[in-house]
Amino acid sequence: MDIRQLRYFTTIVEEGQITRAAKKLHMAQPPLSQQLKALEEELSTLLIVRNGKNIELTAAGKVLYKRATNLLSQIDETIMEVKEVGEGLKGTLSIGSVKTCFSYLPERIRFFREKYSNVTFRLYEGDTYRLLQDLRNRHIEVAIVRLPLEAESDDLSSLPLPPDHFVAVIPETWNYENTLRLDELSSMPLMLLQRFKGVGQYELVIEACRKYHYEPNIVCQCSDAAMIMSLVREGVGASLLPRSVLHSFSMNGLKILELEELSIQSDSAVIWLKDRYLSKGAIKFIETFESEYNLNISQVE
């Protein structure tokens, strides 16, 4: 028995005719008849009753058809999966991240490359809007963004990342130690990261302060954390940033304070296109987040 013969057989059954099946299979009719006959001889049973115009399946034929279709789809799946694994563990993984989440990546990538050393990475940075575009373009497979997302995101799956607490970053020269009260915070000139679309941390901070009836004094919105850091270093003002962001920067001339009373936290997530093909490499990469922190894949509403 042969996979080819199974395909021939199922096509004949589905087309209800050998000639028509031969056309669909891009071959001449005689070889198809022969192959059917060969299959029948191998199984030493009649599979199809040829009575002039249209054909009829025997009991054995019905059994074979049922099992053959099943087998064929499993074979196709196998080919797909093996190819994916073959490529996925040695191809290129394209990942996007918003700036403030970049710090999540280096550790994972190192971890991943220890296991799958042939996977190379292509990293993109962009704002959430841009990253969603890139995801939908299939330009990247996975993105790391801050939550919440914009409204029409029900084509995405997501996996929440460990929440990131905001800390205050102030010039070293300022006279605060360890923690910062809310009233102290609201008296400072603040510089915040800005977001192009959707609800950003700008809104997050304002909302958190207003809950305690303070009005923050925001003097600058900036799209780049490095810029903010240097502004703070210059003594222009303070900033509120997710702690993870700070990893990447030199703390020279800066002081970090926990926030008293107020706990602003920012939720990040790994996101990817739901119900679309994901390379095995991407799946495995996502799993490195999953295993460590959260075991069920939630869905963005």
Place this chain on the structure above:
Amino acid sequence: MDIRQLRYFTTIVEEGQITRAAKKLHMAQPPLSQQLKALEEELSTLLIVRNGKNIELTAAGKVLYKRATNLLSQIDETIMEVKEVGEGLKGTLSIGSVKTCFSYLPERIRFFREKYSNVTFRLYEGDTYRLLQDLRNRHIEVAIVRLPLEAESDDLSSLPLPPDHFVAVIPETWNYENTLRLDELSSMPLMLLQRFKGVGQYELVIEACRKYHYEPNIVCQCSDAAMIMSLVREGVGASLLPRSVLHSFSMNGLKILELEELSIQSDSAVIWLKDRYLSKGAIKFIETFESEYNLNISQVE
């Protein structure tokens, strides 16, 4: 991809060596190497790392091995099952019978299932007209009916069953013993089984009586033997029924008498569609009737 290649691949994996696998597969080593290479090229991925002495599976190879073993066993199962069904050792046999012939079946089915325990039966009951329809629809493969059949039945083959003599069934309270003369019979109110189409026993009985110049006194035609039996039990009248029909019923309040002079007999037959595909199981089933009683398959004219 090819089943053969899958077998080659799994053998290589299991033997841990191409040369050894080739020996097991009763082939030379080079073609095996080639086929492995061909498989890898088709899947565009390396499956097995050849490092001198022993081999090592890649991730893709592991996936393929797992799925291939699974596939191969499913394929073997498929071949087995199709062969079994083809030989009639497995499958479903659809059989129809008129009510009054049902008694022929249980014994045969038990007998058949002793030999072919994997065959299951689907039994249908209906009048002859309905059964012929079901046969031609291929809804059933075999039917047991009373002869003679209607006119246009030259598409059927048949095998006669042991003829069934009619006996008289009378209320227990009536004063007859053992046998019944024709003149006695014609004086009784008679209830007979009725037939929807074709020549039924109704005609049979009338004809037999008239041959002896008696006119039977038929007071009721009924489509159901059980109804007739209870009418007899109530003393409404007598009935003439094939002896075999009585097996299924309680004889409480009833008396059975042989018919003197007159021998009415009803011929039953197994019938099936001539010149059409018959499952091996059906053929074998028909043969169980054949061997016991009649060796040549006659044809209904």
Place this chain on the structure above:
DNA sequence: TGTAACGTATATAAAATAAATATGCTTTCT
């Protein structure tokens, strides 16, 4: 009832594919 159309089977030739043989390369173990 004969003829055309359609579908399938068979025979033969051509092409593609797989296997065997001979041989060369690489690794491993002594």
Place this chain on the structure above:
DNA sequence: AGAAAGCATATTTATTTTATATACGTTACA
């Protein structure tokens, strides 16, 4: 280093599959 074992490559041979041509059998329809 040399022998041995295992794998890869090249070439020839055998097998299998396909296409072409054609014959046979049904069915549809005039």
